[in-house]
Amino acid sequence: MKKLLATLSIAALALLPQVAGAQTYPERTITMVVPFSAGGPTDTVARLVAEAMSRELGQQIIVENVGGAGGTVGAARVAQAAPDGYTLLLHHIGMATSATLYRKLPYNPLESFEYAGLVTEVPMTIIARPDFPADDLQGLIAYLKEHKDDVTYANAGIGAASHLCGMLFMSEIETQLTTVPYQGTGPAMTDLLGGQVDVMCDQTTNTTSQIQAGAVKAYAVTSPERLEQLPDLPTAAEGGLASMQFGIWHGLYAPKGTDPAIMERLSQALKVALKDKNVVERFAALATKPEPEENATPQALKAKLESEIARWKPLIEAAGVYAD
Amino acid sequence: MDLISNLSLGLSIALQPHNLAFCFVGCLLGTLVGVLPGIGPTATIAMLLPITLGLDPSTSLIMLAGIYYGAQYGGSTTAILINLPGESSSAVTAIDGYQMAKRGRAGIALAAAALGSFFAGTVATVVLALFAPPLAKAALKFGSPEYFSLMVLGLVCAIALAHGSILKATAMIIVGLLFGLVGADLYSGAQRFTFGIPELSDELNFVSVAVGVFGIAEILRNLQNETDRDVMVKKVTGLWPTREDFRRMAGPVVRGTALGSILGVLPGGGAILAAFASYTVEKRISRRPQEFGKGAIEGVAGPESANNAGAQTSFIPMLTLGIPANPVMALMIGAMIIQGIVPGPNVVNQNPELFWGIIASMWAGNLMLVLLNLPLIGLWVRLLTIPYYLLFPAIMAFAAIGIYSINSNPYDLYTLTLFGALGYALVRFGCEPAPLLLGFVLGPMLEEHLRRAMIISRGDPTVFLTRPISAVLLVIAAIVLAVVLMPSVRRKREEVFVEED
Numbered sequence: 001m002k003k004l005l006a007t008l009s010i011a012a013l014a015l016l017p018q019v020a021g022a023q024t025y026p027e028r029t030i031t032m033v034v035p036f037s038a039g040g041p042t043d044t045v046a047r048l049v050a051e052a053m054s055r056e057l058g059q060q061i062i063v064e065n066v067g068g069a070g071g072t073v074g075a076a077r078v079a080q081a082a083p084d085g086y087t088l089l090l091h092h093i094g095m096a097t098s099a100t101l102y103r104k105l106p107y108n109p110l111e112s113f114e115y116a117g118l119v120t121e122v123p124m125t126i127i128a129r130p131d132f133p134a135d136d137l138q139g140l141i142a143y144l145k146e147h148k149d150d151v152t153y154a155n156a157g158i159g160a161a162s163h164l165c166g167m168l169f170m171s172e173i174e175t176q177l178t179t180v181p182y183q184g185t186g187p188a189m190t191d192l193l194g195g196q197v198d199v200m201c202d203q204t205t206n207t208t209s210q211i212q213a214g215a216v217k218a219y220a221v222t223s224p225e226r227l228e229q230l231p232d233l234p235t236a237a238e239g240g241l242a243s244m245q246f247g248i249w250h251g252l253y254a255p256k257g258t259d260p261a262i263m264e265r266l267s268q269a270l271k272v273a274l275k276d277k278n279v280v281e282r283f284a285a286l287a288t289k290p291e292p293e294e295n296a297t298p299q300a301l302k303a304k305l306e307s308e309i310a311r312w313k314p315l316i317e318a319a320g321v322y323a324d
Numbered sequence: 325m326d327l328i329s330n331l332s333l334g335l336s337i338a339l340q341p342h343n344l345a346f347c348f349v350g351c352l353l354g355t356l357v358g359v360l361p362g363i364g365p366t367a368t369i370a371m372l373l374p375i376t377l378g379l380d381p382s383t384s385l386i387m388l389a390g391i392y393y394g395a396q397y398g399g400s401t402t403a404i405l406i407n408l409p410g411e412s413s414s415a416v417t418a419i420d421g422y423q424m425a426k427r428g429r430a431g432i433a434l435a436a437a438a439l440g441s442f443f444a445g446t447v448a449t450v451v452l453a454l455f456a457p458p459l460a461k462a463a464l465k466f467g468s469p470e471y472f473s474l475m476v477l478g479l480v481c482a483i484a485l486a487h488g489s490i491l492k493a494t495a496m497i498i499v500g501l502l503f504g505l506v507g508a509d510l511y512s513g514a515q516r517f518t519f520g521i522p523e524l525s526d527e528l529n530f531v532s533v534a535v536g537v538f539g540i541a542e543i544l545r546n547l548q549n550e551t552d553r554d555v556m557v558k559k560v561t562g563l564w565p566t567r568e569d570f571r572r573m574a575g576p577v578v579r580g581t582a583l584g585s586i587l588g589v590l591p592g593g594g595a596i597l598a599a600f601a602s603y604t605v606e607k608r609i610s611r612r613p614q615e616f617g618k619g620a621i622e623g624v625a626g627p628e629s630a631n632n633a634g635a636q637t638s639f640i641p642m643l644t645l646g647i648p649a650n651p652v653m654a655l656m657i658g659a660m661i662i663q664g665i666v667p668g669p670n671v672v673n674q675n676p677e678l679f680w681g682i683i684a685s686m687w688a689g690n691l692m693l694v695l696l697n698l699p700l701i702g703l704w705v706r707l708l709t710i711p712y713y714l715l716f717p718a719i720m721a722f723a724a725i726g727i728y729s730i731n732s733n734p735y736d737l738y739t740l741t742l743f744g745a746l747g748y749a750l751v752r753f754g755c756e757p758a759p760l761l762l763g764f765v766l767g768p769m770l771e772e773h774l775r776r777a778m779i780i781s782r783g784d785p786t787v788f789l790t791r792p793i794s795a796v797l798l799v800i801a802a803i804v805l806a807v808v809l810m811p812s813v814r815r816k817r818e819e820v821f822v823e824e825d
Contacts, residue, residue, distance in 0.1 A: 037651065037731075038370035039658030047662055051377060065370060066732050069508070069522040073733075076522070106522070152780055158513045180779050181510050183772065186648045193645060194464030196780065205661075209646055209668025285664045323513040324525075 022261035025085050026059040032088045035074025037067040041122065041205035041286070045250055046090040048282050049119055052273035057265075061088075070159035070323055072098050072105060079107035083114070083257035085266070090119065092250045094159060096308035100316040101159050101323040109305065113253040116266040117296035118304060119274070121247035122288040123223035124165045125207045125233065127216045129195045137219045137239030141173050144199070153177040154197040156185040158323045161248045164312070165201035165222070167319050172244050192216060203248050204229070204287035222246045229287040249308070251301045263298055271296045331453060334680030338688050343386055346379070347685050350387035351692050354394020358414075359402055360722050364531060365395040367729040369655045373662065381663040382678050386685040388659055389639070392652050393445065393686065396595070396635045397693045400437040400628055401704055405430055408539030408719060413595040413631035415534045416603050419758055420616060420623030422542075427619050430705050431563030436573050436621055437628040438697040439565075444581040444629035445690035448636035451585050453683050457672070459637070460644040463589045468777035469787050471590075473797035475770040478597060478762070480801045493759045496750075500763025501770075503528060511775055523735040532736045533764055535723050536743025537750070537757035543716050544748040563701055569621055576606045576626030584633030589641065590649070595634035600762055602630035617756075636686060643679055645669055 034046045043065060050061040066074035071094040081087035099109045107113075126137070134140040144151055153170070155162040162185065170176055180197050182188035185206045191197045193215055204221070208229055211218040220236040221227055222244055236244035252270055254263060273279055274290035283290055294300065316322075337343060357368045369388050376384035399414035404421035417437060424433040451459070466474075479497060506517045507527040518524040565573065580602040587598040606626040607616045616623050638649040639656075646668035648654035657667045665675055672679045707715075727736050747757050781787040789795050 037654070038366075038373065039648075039651075039655035041661075044658050044661045047373060047658075051374070063374070064732060067526070068731065068733065069525040073522050104520075149782075157510060158508075178779060178782070180776055182776075183510060186654065190464065190641070190645070190647050191467060193647075194467060196467035209666040209670060213669035215645075215669050282662065282664050285666050286661065321513060323508065324515060 022085075022259040022265075025259075025262050025265055026057050028059060028086065030057070030059055030061045030086050030088060032061050032063050032090055033074050033078050034063055034065050034090055035067065035071035035094075036065065038063075038065045041203055041248075042090070042092050042250065044205070044286070045120060045122075045283075048279050049090070049252075049270070049273050052276035052279050053266075053269045055276075056269040056272045070094060070098060070101065070157075072102055075109075076106040078253065078255055079112035081255045083255040083259075085254060085258050085262035087255060088116070088266070089113070089253040090250060091253060092248050093161070093164065093308060095251065095253075096305055097159060097164060097312045097316065098323075099309045100313045103322060103324055109309065112256050114256060114258045114260075114263050115298040115301040115305075116252035116254065116263055117270045117298060118291040118301050119250040119252055119270065119296070120283060120288050120290050121223075121249040122203045122205055122286065123221050123227065123247050124161065124201050125204055125211065125221050125230075126165075126169065126199070126201045126219045126236070127192070127207055127211065128199045128219065129192050129197065130214070130216055131195060132198060132217050134217075134219070137234065137236065137241065140199075140219050141175075141240075144173060144177065145175050148175050148177060151177050151199060152180050152197045154180050154182060154188040154192055154200040156188050156202070157181050157183060158321060160185070162188065162200055162202045165246060167315050168246055169201055169244065171315055171318070172241055208287045220244070227287050229284070249304060251305065253301075267297055327453065330676065330680050331684065333676060334453075334682075334684030337382055337677050337681030338386065338684035343383055343681070343685065344688065346383050346387040347390050347689050348692055350390020351394040351397075351689050351696065354391040354396075355398035355401075355693065355696060357391070358395035358398020358400075360726055364399075364726070364730070365392045366651050366655065367726065368395070369652060369659070371729075373655070373659055376659055377662060381660065381665055381675070382681040384659060384663060385656065385678065385682055386689075388656055389682055389686060390689045392656075393632065393635050393689060394693060396632050397438065397441050397697055400441070400624075401434060403538075404433045404437065404624070405704060405707060406539065406715075406719065407542040408723070409534050413599050413635070414628075415538065415596070415761055416599040416627040416631075416758070417624055418538050419603070420618075420620050423617065423619035424621065424624065429619065429621075431701050432565045432569055432621065433624050434701045434704060435563065435565050435698065436569065436625045438694055438701070440573065440577045440580065440625040440629040441632040442690055442694040443577050444584060444633035445636055445693075446687060447581045448585050448588070448633040449683060449687045449690070451633075451637060452640060452686070453680075456640045456644050459589045460640050463641060464645075465793065466590055467791070468773040468780065469791050469794040470797065472770065472773040472777055473788055473794040473801070474590075475766050475773065477797050477801040477804070478600065478766050479770070480804050492755050496755055496757070496759040497763035500760040500765075501767035503533070503760075504764045504767030505771075507768075510772060511779075521735065523733055527768065528739050528764075529727065529730065529733070529736040530765065531730065532727050532739035533743050534761055535727065536740045537747030537760060539719065539723060540740065540744025541747025541751055541757070543719065544744065545751050546712065547716070563705065565621075572621050573625040576602070576622040577629045579605060580626035580629030581633045584630035584635075585637050587630075588634030588637035588649070595631040595638065595650075596765055598630040598634035599627035602626040639682070639686075642667065643671060643682070646671070 032046055032050050034043050036042045047063050050063050054061045066077050071091060075089060075091055078087055078089035095109050134143040153166050155166050185202060188200060192200050210216045211230055218233050220239045221233050222236050224245060226235055271293050274296055279290060368391055400417045403409040403414040403418035404425050407418050407422040409415040409418050421433045506524060508515055508525040515525060583602050584598040603623055606622045607613050610622055638653060641647045641649050642653040642656055648657055660667050724737055727740055750757055777787055
């Protein structure tokens, strides 16, 4: 009996640091890895959220940009990091699409991570060069079907939001357009403004100011409801493409094996950050909204990831374009 | 007068004491990171982004802009003193600047770079104030066919960069082109020369390549034999340019400024291209082409002015269209978004204080930089007297830290090592690294634009001739090629180089 007690107490002692770690977490600076370069839309989302979460957690969160290979380099780095809650990953929809776009991945999106919660879902807008003939979504679709050999669709490279949106759009309207890839959204937008290419579908983060200025023609937004910032822009559903609902959702992850108590604490801090005045305002400037409280949970993120992997797999396989 | 009221609005913002102070902090930081090899403005601005959250938008952008053009000044310092381009666009400055330093003319080279940059910065600021919107519109006319033809012209001119055999220069350009292929193909996603390493799928890092072939290779070369360890020239003949130097600088500075102002506006063209172009032009029209590569002051003044003007006018597409011309501008856009300002065509109207404040601050910043840099020349030159056993390890360490900080990617360091070794081998074989670097920069762009132009034109190659801007560029390229290959010029060229050897 004595022996058993001793063993138990040793076991308890051994467990103690871990328990204490979870209870007093966080005790030092946390690193939030963004798998894209600094200054981009995902980086901006991460920095705003990190700043608000820092205040809630009482420890600084440093954003580290680990770009490369469509976000998979940064995700792999976090998958291999120590599961102590001090290395986090803020990734977007690419977490789900990379599962199919990359036939060899150094991690498994569904098995290498713990989940904190969903952050925001940035809507997409379908836009065209300023002098494009069509005036509304129906007109656009009719025009594209009729002139499908002459119209060019710009995207920001394989796996980019604009690539995914184009894939979905072309599959919805059952028309293949000539795709013109670019090295990022900047050059793609430049050529769209200059009339070198015809159509693009990209995040509001990149398009809202151009639409407001009338520098491009806009046809639809892929969110369920119209945007406050672009009240005249109909939703895709209003324009007759009900299934064209799609956004660049962002989630917060940690390496597999991170203490559930820490994940709970992170999810709770995320909930507070998503109600932060500064975050709400800045997100609004990007024409997006923080996720409601019930989505800033591990369960919601896991469910989203699973359903999105299932959604994009057949689309990507049908297009037959892989990133490796 | 709109312009005057706009500029006075800008000045009233830029000259507020706290804005001046942050402008100074930015310029100082920029100079420092420019001087430290490898650590460029991109890494610095990324690290400072969180700090700007607490500042108001104009102030933070004024500071970040100061870092950017401050780095253009600082980058030339190490390029001249130790053949280490601290900033990608000063790679060209290293060619003749370092040769000047070896001849004891480091102070003069530094002064030429600073004064040229100041002139270029001032002119580019005026260009920005007067013509930003129309220039941005004109830049939109540049589609893929135009870029392709511009790159062809650039590559043809690159041959003129070499001061040895044309064969070797061409070989170096091709080697550079091949290294430029490393990474995932933009159009198909196919991996090229990546050996299954995901970190290599986004191309080799330009700064790693440049610091490797120039700086590391130079260090290795200096260590190769005990008696020849003369990198750091002890005798320094004068810090200030003579009247003759000023006379030789004037033309290159003006032409470099013009080239830089134009090429800087093109998204994706940028300061590096402008510096290469300026060097080529100066060498072509110089009456002493044999001095290029041996310490010609024109080869420092021209490219330095060009890269500084280009750095400044690359703000045009960012401020007027919301489009980043280079990674630093992408960061600026991120900084604006964090501040709640969405960059786009409306910034000029909705945030005039921001737009004109930044422009006015650039002029103030350039003045600060020249005042900051000229007195420092004496100090920098004294750096040359640091013994090599302290200097070399320090350079290596700074270069490694700086390069790693860009993308936290260990493969950037492997690239640095590889290109250091390669650069040393090239020096031993009498091949020059500059054409390699140009091929490395232009190759991927050439391919990208060629293929895009062909996709958009549906495989019709005449598009390069039917679009007027593209046709003109190709004709110029053909003329340059003809001139280079013309027997009489060739003979003269060879004579010049025979004389040198």
